[in-house]
Amino acid sequence: MKYNYRYILLSFLVCAAAACSKDNYKAPASILKGRLMYKGDSIGVERNQVSLQLYQYGFGKVGAINGNFSQDGLYSFSLFDGDYKLIIPNGQGPFLWKLDAHGNPDSLSVTLRGSQTLDLEVTPYYMLNGATITGGGGAVAANFSVEKVITDPAVAKDVERVNLYINKTQFVSGADNIAKAEMAGADITDPSHVSLNVTVPATYPAQNYVYARVGLKIKDVEDMIFTPVTKVQF
Amino acid sequence: MNVSKKHIFLAALTLVVSLSGCKKDSDFLENPPNSIVPTETVFSDPALVLSVLGNLYNRQLAFSNFDQGWGSFADFSESFISDDGAYGIVQNTGWGYGSWGVNWKDAYTYIRELNLFIERDSASTKLTAADKARFNAEGRFLRANYYFELTKRYGGVPLILHSETYDYKGDPTYLQHPRAKESDMYDFIISEAEAIKDQLPADQNDKSRASKAAALAMEARAALYAGSIAKYGASTPGVALPGGEVGIPSSKANDYYQKALTAAQTIINGGAGVYKLYKVLPDLSDNFAAIFTDKSSVNQESIFITDYKALSGKTHGFTTNNQPFSITDEPDDAGRIDPSLNLVESFEKLDNTFAPIPTVDGGGNPIYYTHPQDIFDNRDARLKGTVMIPFDTASPYRFKGAVVDIWAGLKMPDGVVITSGNAADQVEYPANSGKKYTAVGKDGPINGVRYHTQTGFYIRKFLDPTIGSGRRGRGSDVPWIHYRLGEVLLNAAEAAFELGDPGTAAGYINLVRQRAGFTTDLTDAQITFDRIVHERRVELAFEGHILYDMRRWRLATKVWDGTETTLSDLKSNIGKADKRSTQPWGLWPYKVYNPGQANDGKWYFQEVLPSKVTGKNRFTLGNYYTFIGDDVRAANPKIVKQPNQ
Numbered sequence: 001m002k003y004n005y006r007y008i009l010l011s012f013l014v015c016a017a018a019a020c021s022k023d024n025y026k027a028p029a030s031i032l033k034g035r036l037m038y039k040g041d042s043i044g045v046e047r048n049q050v051s052l053q054l055y056q057y058g059f060g061k062v063g064a065i066n067g068n069f070s071q072d073g074l075y076s077f078s079l080f081d082g083d084y085k086l087i088i089p090n091g092q093g094p095f096l097w098k099l100d101a102h103g104n105p106d107s108l109s110v111t112l113r114g115s116q117t118l119d120l121e122v123t124p125y126y127m128l129n130g131a132t133i134t135g136g137g138g139a140v141a142a143n144f145s146v147e148k149v150i151t152d153p154a155v156a157k158d159v160e161r162v163n164l165y166i167n168k169t170q171f172v173s174g175a176d177n178i179a180k181a182e183m184a185g186a187d188i189t190d191p192s193h194v195s196l197n198v199t200v201p202a203t204y205p206a207q208n209y210v211y212a213r214v215g216l217k218i219k220d221v222e223d224m225i226f227t228p229v230t231k232v233q234f
Numbered sequence: 235m236n237v238s239k240k241h242i243f244l245a246a247l248t249l250v251v252s253l254s255g256c257k258k259d260s261d262f263l264e265n266p267p268n269s270i271v272p273t274e275t276v277f278s279d280p281a282l283v284l285s286v287l288g289n290l291y292n293r294q295l296a297f298s299n300f301d302q303g304w305g306s307f308a309d310f311s312e313s314f315i316s317d318d319g320a321y322g323i324v325q326n327t328g329w330g331y332g333s334w335g336v337n338w339k340d341a342y343t344y345i346r347e348l349n350l351f352i353e354r355d356s357a358s359t360k361l362t363a364a365d366k367a368r369f370n371a372e373g374r375f376l377r378a379n380y381y382f383e384l385t386k387r388y389g390g391v392p393l394i395l396h397s398e399t400y401d402y403k404g405d406p407t408y409l410q411h412p413r414a415k416e417s418d419m420y421d422f423i424i425s426e427a428e429a430i431k432d433q434l435p436a437d438q439n440d441k442s443r444a445s446k447a448a449a450l451a452m453e454a455r456a457a458l459y460a461g462s463i464a465k466y467g468a469s470t471p472g473v474a475l476p477g478g479e480v481g482i483p484s485s486k487a488n489d490y491y492q493k494a495l496t497a498a499q500t501i502i503n504g505g506a507g508v509y510k511l512y513k514v515l516p517d518l519s520d521n522f523a524a525i526f527t528d529k530s531s532v533n534q535e536s537i538f539i540t541d542y543k544a545l546s547g548k549t550h551g552f553t554t555n556n557q558p559f560s561i562t563d564e565p566d567d568a569g570r571i572d573p574s575l576n577l578v579e580s581f582e583k584l585d586n587t588f589a590p591i592p593t594v595d596g597g598g599n600p601i602y603y604t605h606p607q608d609i610f611d612n613r614d615a616r617l618k619g620t621v622m623i624p625f626d627t628a629s630p631y632r633f634k635g636a637v638v639d640i641w642a643g644l645k646m647p648d649g650v651v652i653t654s655g656n657a658a659d660q661v662e663y664p665a666n667s668g669k670k671y672t673a674v675g676k677d678g679p680i681n682g683v684r685y686h687t688q689t690g691f692y693i694r695k696f697l698d699p700t701i702g703s704g705r706r707g708r709g710s711d712v713p714w715i716h717y718r719l720g721e722v723l724l725n726a727a728e729a730a731f732e733l734g735d736p737g738t739a740a741g742y743i744n745l746v747r748q749r750a751g752f753t754t755d756l757t758d759a760q761i762t763f764d765r766i767v768h769e770r771r772v773e774l775a776f777e778g779h780i781l782y783d784m785r786r787w788r789l790a791t792k793v794w795d796g797t798e799t800t801l802s803d804l805k806s807n808i809g810k811a812d813k814r815s816t817q818p819w820g821l822w823p824y825k826v827y828n829p830g831q832a833n834d835g836k837w838y839f840q841e842v843l844p845s846k847v848t849g850k851n852r853f854t855l856g857n858y859y860t861f862i863g864d865d866v867r868a869a870n871p872k873i874v875k876q877p878n879q
Contacts, residue, residue, distance in 0.1 A: 062864045
């Protein structure tokens with residue numbers, strides 16, 4: 001059989017020409033990001049445990065674009081420009097999100113034209129203030145105060161417990177820790193002066209620092225509220 | 235060729251063609267189809283109705299069942315999975331909101347076909363009244379039982395009780411139904427059971443078709459679920475919807491518990507046929523294992539089963555997938571479900587106390603045992619009936635005539651433990667000495683080696699002792715038991731306990747415990763919530779109950795709380811309802827090689843977290859009710875979202 005190289009060449013040309021056509025959307029390039037805030041303070045949560053949802057009208061996709069907050073309370077989405085509605089689903093987070101008359105999460109309209117930063121103002125049940133976390137003598141100590149933010153008896157909730165967590169990596173929470181100290185909510189006598197101590201276990205490989213933060217568990221609320229992560233050197 | 239004969243042939247052919255052409259075209263189009271049996275024909279003959287019904291029976295839903303395979307028995311730290319493709323089960327840190335869901339399109343197709351079946355049976359004029367009534371009751375039983383399965387997963391779902399047809403006019407809104415209340419779902423199941431129970435045979439030998447006892451067992455379980463959701467739902471106020479699609483008011487708890495107790499007592503007291511706890515074999519562990527394999531009329535414990543038949547095409551591969559590696563009938567197919575130490579240690583000692591498996595003495599030194607099975611002595615007989623523990627030839631136990639060979643390493647005279655990454659491997663020790671020792675048992679345990687145990691245990695429940703049952707070609711025909719008397723007794727005990735009658739509860743629980751070898755009955759005062767939870771866990775292990783039990787008691791978020799299960803967690807609080815169990819531990823046996831010394835040939839044990847276990851089970855509030863797909867909610871906006879998702 002004799003190859004006709006002109007046909008082969010032609011087929012390459014056709015393929016190359018076909019590939020020239022612009023058949024794809026550009027990747028979404030507008031970034032919507034922000035953080036959970038309460039009166040100028042950021043709210044820490046456990047990573048990947050508190051979710052938020054974006055809805056966009058007018059496309060075939062049904063359901064929400066789901067996202068999660070990082071442990072510092074940050075979120076970000078890469079999106080196409082458009083009009084979105086943002087909610088935090090009921091039962092998510094150690095805070096209250098506004099509800100509509102039917103008890104559904106009230107949505108926040110987001111008009112996205114290019115990247116935007118949108119901080120989400122929420123009302124936490126409690127705040128952890130003035131946390132100082134120090135290390136020494138093979139232990140980590142934390143001092144902080146607990147402020148009850150929501151005092152309306154209809155929605156206010158008790159403290160179930162407070163925890164000091166330490167971890168080898170910067171991810172620190174109830175699920176990610178090498179050691180923890182715990183105090184039940186009922187044992188907190190003076191909410192303005194709470195202190196917790198935890199002994200640092202041997203780590204492998206040994207390191208002369210740990211990451212630590214304090215969390216507060218609210219009764220009947222799944223997600224804990226956390227202070228910012230502190231690197232403790234000793 | 236003879237010409238005249240040819241002419242005759244042609245003439246005859248012409249005649250045939252012209253005659254057949256005489257038939258009117260319209261007649262031709264009205265030939266009855268020979269590949270479809272019309273509805274009125276089916277519902278004129280009980281045998282044909284039964285074949286339709288057989289299809290509907292085959293499409294039932296159960297959380298764990300043989301048709302869905304071994305994977306539906308795994309998870310929840312009750313077992314470890316020794317299969318390269320399935321380590322995700324022990325490496326995930328939680329479950330998606332959609333876990334344990336079913337495809338709603340398939341589900342409502344099935345419900346529609348059940349509705350059609352019930353309607354067509356009712357409309358039939360040619361069936362006898364007795365046949366019609368029984369078929370009707372069976373259809374309603376399957377429908378109620380299916381709605382029960384949906385309710386366990388989703389809470390309230392649209393309760394469709396008539397077949398519906400789209401009119402193709404472009405507006406389907408009249409087909410969109412909102413979710414019923416969770417309590418309405420349970421009320422429906424209970425009222426259906428009450429309505430049909432007397433149309434069904436009260437015969438203990440009717441096992442693979444619905445019987446009166448099956449309807450009552452369903453009613454008892456459903457009412458118990460509803461009662462506990464009402465009572466314990468109060469501890470998780472966030473898990474509820476304002477419309478009642480999820481959550482039941484706590485004021486209804488007692489009413490449901492009473493219904494559960496009454497229905498269960500009808501079965502127990504012989505009101506639905508003669509049912510008895512299976513007590514046939516002298517060895518109580520063998521006896522317990524045989525409940526699940528004995529299909530003869532001797533077995534009066536099983537109430538409603540999905541049956542299988544060897545060599546008929548309707549078989550399953552549970553034995554193939556889970557038989558011990560060294561005794562397998564099918565090379566390289568074995569040992570997937572390895573029960574965890576978490577489960578094994580929860581089987582009580584025969585003096586009614588809880589204790590960890592004794593691996594070390596008070597000083598922390600290993601305890602040496604003459605035989606590997608000795609460490610499990612004097613425990614609940616159900617342990618060895620549920621789990622295949624390491625045992626040697628001194629044990630009376632055999633599986634298909636053989637013993638298992640489970641040990642993880644050999645302790646040499648100098649204290650060094652030699653082991654290998656290959657089962658039954660010969661290891662040279664000391665290096666270059668020329669002396670070789672078998673360092674690991676044929677069945678493992680070795681981390682990461684599939685189809686060998688990795689926890690030190692194999693499953694025994696449901697394993698078919700019949701010769702050849704482990705071959706893929708033959709398959710096993712062990713039945714799947716949906717309802718059995720053991721569970722009915724525990725349902726009755728729980729309902730009685732919650733109604734404040736520990737005496738009745740103790741009576742029922744002790745029946746189950748005596749069968750497991752306990753000689754000292756529990757007193758009324760010893761019946762606690764922890765006891766109820768514990769008894770169900772050990773009696774009903776791997777029978778598809780643990781997830782829904784933990785959900786309805788709202789214990790799941792405590793037991794699977796996402797933090798690691800340490801060794802001290804493992805060994806403490808055994809028998810407590812909210813004991814943490816987020817990671818499946820193993821118990822690895824080791825042999826001592828020290829000729830001439832007292833410990834030579836003896837065994838010692840170590841608790842081991844299999845190296846593949848890197849995840850920690852985390853059950854969130856959003857997991858209590860399974861996510862309803864966006865596609866479902868987009869097609870029917872009346873469906874409300876689940877809480878906490």
